[in-house]
Structures are given as structure tokens and as C-alpha cells.
Amino acid sequence: MRAEGERRMAKTATDEATEEAAPRVPGRFRGRAPDRDFDPAAVREALLPLLRAIEAVPDDVNEPLETETMEPLLRRHPRPGGGFFSRSQLIAGFRAFAEDAGFRFDEARFRRRVQRRPVRTRSGVTPLTVLTKPFPCPGKCIFCPNDVRMPKSYLSDEPGAQRAANNRFDPYLQTWNRLAAFDATGHPVDKVELIVLGGTWSFYPEAYQVWFVKRCLEAMTDFGVGHDERDAFDPGTPDFEEIDADVRGDRFGRNPYNARVTAFLKERQEGELLLGHEAADWAALDVAQRANETAGARCVGLVLETRPDHVDEEEVVRLRRLGATKVQLGVQSLDEAVLAANRRGHGLEETRRAFDRLRRAGFKLHVHWMANLLGATPESDRADFPKLFEDPAYRPDELKLYPCSLIETAELMGPWKRGEWRPYEDEELLEVVADAMPRVPRYCRVTRVIRDISSDDIVVGNKRTNFRQIAEDEIARRGQHLVEIRAREIRGAAFENASLEAKDTGYETATGREVFLEFVTPEDRIVGFLRLSLPKEASFVEELGQNALVRELHVYGGSVRLGHAPDGAAQHRGLGARLLDRAADLARDAGYEALSVISAIGTRDYYRKQGFADGALYQHRPLRD
Template sequence: MEEALLEIIEAVRSGVVGGEGADSSADAAWLDKLVRRHNRAAHDGTRQVAKRRLLPFYLRVKAEEPERWAAWNVSEATDAALVRLLQAKPRRTASGVATITVLTKPWPCSGACVFCPNDIRMPKSYLSDEPACQRAERCWFDPFLQVAARLRTLTAMGHVTDKVELIVLGGTWSDYPAAYQRWFTGELFRALNLPDEERAREATERQRWYENRGLPRDRDALAAAAAPLQQRIDAGELTYNEAWREAYAAEGPRGHEAEAFPHPGISTAAQRADQGLPLREDAENAAPKELSWDDLFALHRANETAPKRVVGLVVETRPDLVTADACRSLRALGCTKVQIGIQSLSDDLLAANGRAITSARIADAMALLRRFGFKSHVHFMVNLLGADPASDIADYRRLVTDPAFLPDEVKLYPCCLVESARLTDCYEAGRWRPYTEEELVGVLVADVLATPPWTRISRMIRDISATDILAGNKKTNLRQVVEAAVDATGEPVAEIRSREISVEGASVDDLALETIAYRTANTEERFLQWVTPENKIAAFCRLSLPTALPRDTANESSPPPIKSEQSEARGSSLASPSAPQEAMIREVHVYGKVAALHHTGEGTQHLGLGRALVEEACAQAAAAGYTAINVISAVGTRVYYRNLGFKDAGLYQKRPLP
């Protein structure tokens, strides 16, 4: 391994590969050739050199064997070029941050959607074969362990992890007990606050704790233990919630503090199945002290200056659970973006698919999210029960043009059939069929072309294994197929993801600052963007100018639900979003490779683009007559905004306007 690495270092040092602006495909081909040559030289048929092990080996020597690394004589420039050459999956941090996705434990869901998977090993709507779900199950759904494992993997792949966006998946966040929400969030922050060695040490101790309790994580054993219940779910004999009670509800009453502990769930099942016992937990939870709001706020303050800072916290819930009180609680947790499952705006389709919600309630939820400054990330589905291609296209067009909605991001999923979903009965009865590929691509192409420049289509498929899909799209490269079809139309594409500068970066001198204004039901939105001459986007800011109050926030005199000694002492309410005469910055995002904190990287980060956007937003808000501007800052960006003149103001940061 070292011989191959030294050859690569010399090639980088001499400029043969890895140079600034080098052809990445040519470099990759050169590296493949070198790896094959060294493996052939072994003459024993083994692959002693592997691309995925080169960078971890290099980083380990650099961190743990300073004398050996010094002997390699690697300059700072060579080090940067070497990491760039060996980095795996560079797009993972091409959006400017390192994303870490975690899952909550299995928990009952108050919804009953016909298309929703019902995997008893997972939170409702998720399947155990999805990559993030596999990682969560291996970590017993423990948030600390999930973060520690993901950080370790991203670092080994050569990614900078100083700025982290946390995405919390797991069905409906608002259905979980408040104590669990605080504990789960606190553990995410605590994992990021610890130094690397201390985090690794605690992760090892936690893993031993689970193993000593006999909680297995072998996927085959878990699948076998869950099989009897899963078969009854698939046969329609049990709902997910009924099966959950059999699988996880402990014998006898459970204390409130127990709810705050990580629920290993089905993990206890293998041993009990071997003993012929019911599929229940067989030991009392050793619950930690319940995490108070003050405890959580202390973890937040520590993260403000931690080596790994949270620059975004995302949770997912349903529109009917988006209330003013829920928004206040989410802000107190540190949340900055909310994913909500809309699926459709047709009341008939929503009813037919068991959504128990209306488009009017969805509109209220969108207005509330904007009012509280959240970024909205909606889930929208194609090919639902009762839909057809023409109605799907019209439905999506309404989503991105009607002022009542206008989301910031969209996950645009095609509906597919999995065995545990109630949609199976409709399929067998001939009441639902999957679109043909031509129909599906046609709908998605129309949707992409209809998407405005302030909206990002983040995904077009779920990470559902093809083996789990009984009917529907199984192509993992569906987005590539759609993008090729879009290109063939010759029509311009405005949506954000297709315009991101990604890993290639841009020259600051070539960028122009543009503002796109649009109206929603309760705000005037200004989308400020730095763009290249080719309309590629390098950075953007979402400025929100309130024009009306959503119904659910009209009574701002009601007492705040979030209480803490800190807030009482400083006499500051943690409840209210900005007043109507105060503007709100909902997001500032700079694209390109992640730059380490306090360092200028190879992309466009830390070059002043974000600061310029904030100053322009302040100027525009002042010109529009607003007296102050708030920002829904993430915990890890508070210091940044303080340096721009913002002061802490409850759950937001505020700056007066001239």
C-alpha cells in the first residue's frame, strides 16, 4: 500500500495528476491503471491495493505516525491535491456542507397512507434495506452512534466535516414524545461537540453496552426474528401500529424517563425468538437523566464554537401537525428546515390515498413555516392511487405557481408498490397501475421544466431496493434519464440543483448578483443569487418580507411553551417569530466544495459571497420599510451572524435596520 501511495504522491508533486483544474476523468483513469499494476505485481491474486483504502491509509499515517509522514515530504499543496485525487464521491459535500442523515427509532404513526411501507424493523414509511436505515439499525438507532459512524466514514472518504447539516428521518417527528425529541437532538449535538478521540472512545463504550445487553445487530437474525410479525402485516392481519405494540411495548407501565432512551426495538427479538418468547424487550431500559431545555441549550452553546458545527437541522413531519406551538418547539431544538409530506394538492387524491388532510391545511402549514422562517422541503408523489399523467402535471404546476404553496425544495417521488403497503390490494384489484417508463419520464420532464429558479428538486427516487419493489420504477438512475430527456427538449431549466456550480467552483469576478421577487400568501419573497454568465448558481439568500399573519399565529400573546431558566433570567420570550414589520432571512447558502472553518478552500466558500448576500438583503428590507431583520440561524452559524451585526433574540438573531 505504501509503495503505491508514494508513487501517487510523486506523481502529484510533479504535476502528472491532481493539479488544479485537472481533468478528473483522466486522473481517475490514471489511478485505476496504477492500482491494477500494483495488484498484478503481487502475483498472488490478492488486491493488496484498493482505491477506497488509499486515502484512509494516508490520513491515518498523517494523524498517527508523524515521523513516517514527515519522511514522505508532503507539502501543503501536494496534500490538498492528493486528497482531491483520492477523495471518494466528491458530490457528497459539493453543496457546501457535509450531510449526516440519522433515523429515529420505530414508533407508532398517526397516519394511514395506502402507499406507505410498513417494515416493523423501521420507523413507519422506511424499509430496512435503504442505506440510511441499514446504518441506523447497525447503530441500534442510537443518534450518537449514528453521527460518530457517519463522521468516521466521511472523513475516511476525504471529506471536510467542519460544517454539518443534520437530517433526521423516521416518519413523523411530531408523533414522538417531547422528551425523546430533546434527548435525540441533544445526542446529535453532543456527538459533534466532542473531540474526535473522545467521540470514538464513547462510541466504543456505547457499542459494548448494547452488545452486553444481548442486543444483536446482525441483519439476518433481525429479519428472522421480525418475520412472523412482518408476515402478518403483509397479509393485512395487523396494522403497523398493532404490530409495533406487540414488538416493542414493554410489559407493564413505562416511566416517562424511559421514553427518552434510545429504543433498540426489534434488536432484542432474536434472543427472545430463540427462547420461544414474545417479541418484546426483555430488560429494563437504563434511561439516562432526562434532557431539559436548559441542558439542550447548553449543548447548543458548546456547538457554536465546536470544531464540527451544525449549520442546518432538518426534521420531517406531516402538514396537519405543523402548528405555531410545534414551530416554536422546533426552533428551540435548533431546527432550520422542515420536510413535510404533501404528496398531492388534490383533495380527492389525498382522501383516496388515506392522507386525512386537505390542500387548505397544507396551505396553512406552508404559511406557518414561512412565518417562522423555516425552509420548506416538501415531498410530492407522482402516480398515486387515482392519478393520471395529465392530473399529475397539473397538480405539480399548482404546487410551484400557487402563492399558497411555493416550496423551497421538493422531493419528487414516483409511487412504487412494496409488499407491506395497503396499495397492494388496489394493485391486485386492478385499481392502481404503475406508469410506463415513457409516462413517468414525461411527467417528470414537465415538472422539471415547470420548477421556478428559487426551488430545488433534491431527489427523484427513494432509496428503496429493487428487490423490495413489486411494481413501479426500479431504475436507480431515473434522474439521469429524466435530465437527458429534458436536455433533448432544448428548453432552459431554472430549478436550483441543475444550476449548482457543484465541485467545479467559479471565479468571483465572473459572478453577478441578481434578485428574483415572488409573492406567497403571506410574504413577499426575494431570492438573491450569485450567478455565473452561464446562469450557474454559486450562492443564494432567501429574504422573506411578511405581509400577513397566518391564522395560527394571530394570538401572539399566548404564553410560550418553551421555558428555561436562561430565558426567564434575560426576560426574553423564546416564542415569537419576527413581528410583521420585521423581515426574515430564511437561508444563506454558498455552493462549491466545503471549505474548512476559517480557511479559504478551492471553491467559492469563505470568499465573502454570503456576507454580500446578507448585506444586500438588509439593504432591500430597509428600502421596503422594515425596521429590523431576523435570521433563522443554525446553532453553528450564530457566531457568523454576530460578526455581521446580529444580536441574539430568543430563538432568532436580529439586526436593526436604518
């Protein structure tokens, strides 16, 4: 927990932070101007229609608008000169125009409507996304954008990508500035899930990986005590805004990304792909990890993303040494022909092996599956999706369900122009998604249904950002309901501790038996859960032997700062300890000698207090005297 004095120091350092905290990249300030300089009258033509659109959203409840509703409106009415209006600018505009605009709402109601919802931190953990720098990717996937200003597969006008570019992909600046923005908008930052995105992580040199994670951790630790090293940023870091970004998928035919990015990096970095300081060794990372264990802003989860064919045993151990707890894996399809048509460069055997290795090492598996790829049809997609859960080789813990959209820089432009690929009609896509979602079992969380990209980037394909809601409405209309985790999360709702019910769901995988332990309310809202692996053979990670393994422990809470639990919040009520005890009992009864946990850097201390002893990469609790 960050001491109050420390919090005050951090606050002082971020007093000037706006919603998009100003990065300190020399010569490239693109953060928002302070609101006191904002003149609504100067942008009335753009702003007034947005205010009216916000007011016109039908909603009987006096609640803040959902992000899924608010963001498309902001995008449709951008700020002249670039970017989007901030919440405080909307309120300033409402106040300035109230006299003559004839609004139905008074200011208090309008304020409530545009207030930022605490969705990001509803699970009690603040997700913080950072991007690695543009770098060659071994993939040649034809649906993947070739925006050479970004790490492969990302688009420069995605909000998170813009933030990363503003910070020239520097991990320290990205992390520190994002924490400052969260802190300034009232989000707790003491427990952070660090999500590293960009291309294929496993293809970046090891020294860069170590350095990148180390700098993120150092930024968190520094932020927690109000220490600020942002001025140490190397001004020689290339600015990818200066790269020749004119890439069109249909003109180039084949992926031009790697050649263009490699040439730019070498030209700006004396023939090297990495700058001299973009490297660190394991000993330095170890120091940064230990410092972050009990820091004011601590890393309670580290997510890295990679391709199935890069997950060998050595890579799995490396991911763990970095402190990763979850891996995002691009599965995309379970149909060999579709994988080949889209030039994924790997088949199902690699996908199965990746699941196998990652699960045996205790990682949470967050997979991406795509509908509407080249060679797929609505019928084949409806047949493909169920395999994710029917086949014991897969059965992921989390899922992103992305329909393919055509981006101008993707090679898929060629097949589209030749009439070999077309986007599904709205109804076809709805059929696929509404058919898929009710099949997701209660142990899996559907984190996203649509990739959040600007409609300006989509040549053809779904542009409805509220597609998840549309699909959920259709599912309800069919009389079905969802049991996947996100649909059942307790979020901010109150509950009676005494009414909670323990529920265990067992299922087989290729590596053994999994048990998903939950605490649920009488209405089946999920308050906490634990993923327990009972492996059928010893892991290739020597330290684990054949121990039972806690792959995830999650207890929900509202926007709660450590040590400040309001009534009704699920955290800090000992639910985590009760779940661990249940897991230990189950494992002991099944004949296991010890229970291991894939702890994050910032949860090591918690597990020590729960009777776990530190190992090299995991923590362990004996199950017998």
C-alpha cells in the first residue's frame, strides 16, 4: 500500500496531468492543452452537435454513458485540428452554450451523463497497456495491417497506440505518464495489470525484452514514491512519424512492413535495430522486480502476446522469468485450410503444443479467434468456434472474438479486389457471434467482441463499435443467456457475504484436470474465482515437478485502493484465502504433495502471507506435514 505521504508526492508530480497526460518527449508535445485555455466558442460548430448527440442518447436511468456508447460519439465529432474532446471540454461547452442552445438537461444531469465510468478498475485492478516499438515480425498474415509507424498489427489512430507513439514507445515514459493520467482522473493505481502489446513479443531480442519490462517496473516503483526520471529519456530515439508510411496492401501484394521498418531503424540508429540503451540483463531485471514487490504502484499481472509457433519450452521459461502471468496467443482459426489461406505460417499442431506448454507452466491463456477470415464462411465459422471448447487441447481462459475487418494497408486488399473475399453481411456476422457467445463456458471470459479500431481505418467490414451489445440483445431475444465470466461479474453491486455459494466446475484438458472454483451470489454473479490445474504428469519446468498449480486467483472489488475497502466490496474479505484453502483441499485429496502458484511480482508478498515459500520462478505451499 502506498503511504499517504507518498501518495501526496505522486499527486504533486501529476498536478498538471490532464486526461491524456502530457508526455515529456523533447520537441514533440502532443498532450492536450490545459482546460483553462479551452475556448468553446472557437469550436462551437464541431462541439454543439456532439453535446446534442450526447443529450439525445435514450436512457431512462440517470447514469454515466457506457464507454461503448460514448466513444463512437466522440469519434464521430472529433475536435477540429485533431484528437477528441475531453470530458472537461464537453462540460465547459455545455456551460458556455446553455443560454442559447435550448438543452433539455441541466448542467448537473449533463455532467452525470459524461462522467467517466469506473469500468476500467471494476475488477479492482487497473490495466495499463504499453506498446513495444515498431520492429520486424516473422508473421505474414494477410489480414494484418502494415502501419509502419506502429508495432506490427496496430494502427496509429487507436487510442493506446497514439499514447505509445507520443512517448516514442519508451516503456518508462508510457508507464509513468499513464499512471499519472489514471491518478489524475481518480483511478487507483496501486494494483496494475501491465499489458505489453506489439507484433510478436518472442521475436524481439531477449535483451530488449528484459529492458522493456524492467523500465516499466521501474516507472511503477518510481511513481509510487513520487520519483520522476522522465527527463532521462534519450532524445535520439527515432520518431516513427517521420517514416514513409504510404503502404497499400493491394499495391505491394506482399507484406512490406519488415523491410520498411528495418531500413528506418538502421538509418536512424547507425545500422542497428536497437539503440544502445535498449538492453538490460537478468540481474538488473531481478533488482527491478524485487523493488516493485511492495511498491505503491505494483505489477499484479504481466501479459505478453506471441504466436503459437514461437512457444517452445525455452520461451515459456523466459516468459516466466520476465514475470509474465498471462499470454495472449493468436489462434485465429482451428481450420488448417483457413490458417494456410491467410498465411499464418503455422498449423494446428503448433497451436496445440503452445496451449500444452503454457498450461503446464501455469500461464493463463488469453486467445484471439477471428471470424470472416479468407476462406471462411458463416457456416464454417459456426462449426469452427465450438472446437475451442469441445477439444480438450484448447479450452482457453479468456477470449477475444474478432471479426476480420479490411484495413487498407493489409494484403487482404488484393483478394477483396479480386472478389475472393467479402465481409459478412451484418446479419451473417450477428448469426456467427450470437451463436458463439452462449457456447463459452463459465470458466472463460470473453474480454472483447470487436477490435476497437476507428471506422476511418476500415475499408469494408463491421464498423459498429457496440456490436457486443447488439449480439447480447439478440442472444436475449432468443431466450438464451451467457455464462461466460464477464457477463456474470459482480462489478460494483452489493452482496451479502453470508449468501455466497462455492461452486466448482471441473473439465479435462490435454495436460490434466482443471477445476474452476468460484464464489457466486444466489443470482450466479461471480465474486471471486481460482483456476486450479491438476496435471497428469510432471512439468518440463523442473521447479514445478507434478505439483498442483494455481494459475489464477481473482477476487472482484470496485475501485478500491488497497486498505480502503468500502462495504460490499469483494476484496479484502478473505475470499482469496478461502479460495486458496479450497484449492489446497482439492489438490491434497487428489494426492498432490504441494500447491504452486504462478504469482505476479506484486502478489508475491500476498502469497507469502498465505503460507507459500519463494521458489526460483513460482511460489510453493506444501500440502502435507
